[in-house]
Amino acid sequence: MSVWRTYSSMVLLVMIxxxxxxxxxxxxxxxxxxxxxxxxxxxxxxxxxxxxxALMALASIPLINKRLTEGYALGILSCLxxxxxxxxxxxxVVLGMGQYEYYNRYYQMVMLLIAIGGLxxxxxxxxxxxxxxxxxxxxxxxMAEKATTETSH
Amino acid sequence: MGMKEGVLFAIIMIxxxxxxxVIADRGAIPIDDVIxxxxxxxxxxxxxxxxxxxxxxxxxxxxxxxxIAPYQPVRxxxxxxxEIIPLPSMPEVEEGSMEAFSKLSEIARIHAGxxxxxxxxxxxxxxxxxxVYHEIIGLHDVTVVKAKDADELISWVIDYxxxxxxxxxxxxxxxxxxxxxxxYLDEGxxxxxxxxxxxxxxxxxxxxxxxxxxxxxxxxxxxxxxxxESYSKITLFLITEDKIRPESIEGTGFEITFEGMVDLSEVExxxxxxxxxxxxxxxVWLTTLIWMGDLSSLDxxxxxxxxxxxxxxxxxxxxxxxxxxxxxxxxxxxxRAYGRGSR
Numbered sequence: 001m002s003v004w005r006t007y008s009s010m011v012l013l014v015m016i017x018x019x020x021x022x023x024x025x026x027x028x029x030x031x032x033x034x035x036x037x038x039x040x041x042x043x044x045x046x047x048x049x050x051x052x053x054a055l056m057a058l059a060s061i062p063l064i065n066k067r068l069t070e071g072y073a074l075g076i077l078s079c080l081x082x083x084x085x086x087x088x089x090x091x092x093v094v095l096g097m098g099q100y101e102y103y104n105r106y107y108q109m110v111m112l113l114i115a116i117g118g119l120x121x122x123x124x125x126x127x128x129x130x131x132x133x134x135x136x137x138x139x140x141x142x143m144a145e146k147a148t149t150e151t152s153h
Numbered sequence: 154m155g156m157k158e159g160v161l162f163a164i165i166m167i168x169x170x171x172x173x174x175v176i177a178d179r180g181a182i183p184i185d186d187v188i189x190x191x192x193x194x195x196x197x198x199x200x201x202x203x204x205x206x207x208x209x210x211x212x213x214x215x216x217x218x219x220x221i222a223p224y225q226p227v228r229x230x231x232x233x234x235x236e237i238i239p240l241p242s243m244p245e246v247e248e249g250s251m252e253a254f255s256k257l258s259e260i261a262r263i264h265a266g267x268x269x270x271x272x273x274x275x276x277x278x279x280x281x282x283x284x285v286y287h288e289i290i291g292l293h294d295v296t297v298v299k300a301k302d303a304d305e306l307i308s309w310v311i312d313y314x315x316x317x318x319x320x321x322x323x324x325x326x327x328x329x330x331x332x333x334x335x336x337y338l339d340e341g342x343x344x345x346x347x348x349x350x351x352x353x354x355x356x357x358x359x360x361x362x363x364x365x366x367x368x369x370x371x372x373x374x375x376x377x378x379x380x381x382e383s384y385s386k387i388t389l390f391l392i393t394e395d396k397i398r399p400e401s402i403e404g405t406g407f408e409i410t411f412e413g414m415v416d417l418s419e420v421e422x423x424x425x426x427x428x429x430x431x432x433x434x435x436x437v438w439l440t441t442l443i444w445m446g447d448l449s450s451l452d453x454x455x456x457x458x459x460x461x462x463x464x465x466x467x468x469x470x471x472x473x474x475x476x477x478x479x480x481x482x483x484x485x486x487x488x489r490a491y492g493r494g495s496r
Contacts, residue, residue: 041471048472052479059483063490070486
């Protein structure tokens with residue numbers, strides 16, 4: 001059961017890693033190449049955070065594969081960061097970010113980032129549950145092993 | 154409303170002497186009972202070490218009466234106006250060419266890879282208004298006056314209009330002009346340039362005039378345009394030795410549509426007067442600014458500075474910070490995980 005959970009979470013981490021990384025990198029690249037992008041902060045910070053989250057998700061895979069605590073922590077942190085970014089972008093739009101003229105040019109990009117974050121919500125939830133369960137099981141297993149070792153001595 | 158034919162436009166440009174930099178955007182008041190509208194303004198500005206060369210043109214017109222009330226009896230009359238430009242110091246005025254704008258636009262298009270739409274020596278000692286320069290340049294009848302009092306200047310304008318046997322502008326127009334002129338005088342602007350034009354009845358793009366004057370920064374007076382209630386587009390080509398500082402156009406509504414280094418020879422091809430300031434340099438910065446909106450909403454002038462700006466670094470910091478932080482966290486966790494593993 002633990003193996004199934006581990007590999008499922010690894011596959012999902014690859015999916016949200018690439019799913020967040022590729023469109024965010026394209027959007028960020030487009031903004032950087034714009035002659036004057038000083039008014040696109042929400043997009044820049046949104047794309048930057050998604051890329052950071054994607055990097056963490058992808059980087060966690062080798063560590064999870066080795067059942068290392070840091071891997072579980074990195075995987076869960078990446079999900080929490082992506083979720084927080086989605087909430088930040090959504091809040092900016094709801095709070096009226098789009099009412100300013102200079103944001104209108106980039107409004108579609110913001111909406112695209114929100115859509116990407118929205119699509120990633122379910123995988124993030126599943127990954128968090130799987131990783132937490134696996135991490136917990138791994139801890140219990142380690143404690144049981146430690147207890148067995150102490151008993152045998 | 155009758156048919157308005159043989160439209161006569163008088164363009165008054167007002168310039169004043171001050172420590173802060175100024176360049177002129179054109180404002181106008183109608184002399185006849187017509188509604189003035191300004192389709193667009195286009196300007197090329199070269200600035201270096203406090204010296205500014207401005208090539209400025211505008212498309213100004215008045216709708217024919219038949220356009221407004223086609224079923225009204227036709228009454229033949231003229232549509233005339235007084236156009237105004239404030240400048241920070243005594244300018245030298247020359248004739249310009251529309252060709253400069255098309256060439257600069259082409260330079261920007263080539264470099265960006267995308268297309269960009271596109272004022273005599275009489276002295277009246279009894280008054281605080283004195284004529285310091287007068288010359289006829291093509292269609293333009295340019296008069297530069299020095300003034301210290303708004304009332305006196307308005308009186309001068311009224312005398313000017315009478316002297317040219319023109320009907321008096323409406324009170325509203327005079328009041329609007331006086332208000333703006335007072336603002337400029339309060340800020341130390343003393344030189345005013347009047348340009349009297351004789352145009353046809355249709356919208357005309359006026360041949361540009363070239364103004365050369367001293368200015369601490371790149372200045373383009375916009376407030377004076379606020380006396381015209383018209384939706385308009387303003388295109389500015391800025392030629393500078395360094396990038397413009399984005400914060401200097403903050404809140405003006407202008408948008409940078411092109412910014413890049415171009416060969417000075419290319420600018421020289423557009424108009425050599427624009428390139429004169431940069432003798433010895435091989436490449437200069439060309440920046441295209443565009444503004445679109447209601448001219449009456451313009452309530453401040455442009456005073457653009459060049460040089461280093463934190464605003465250009467902020468966007469990089471904004472997107473790079475989370476990515477760098479992520480890399481740092483990953484590194485720490487990997488070191489921790491594999492460090493423990495190796496023990």
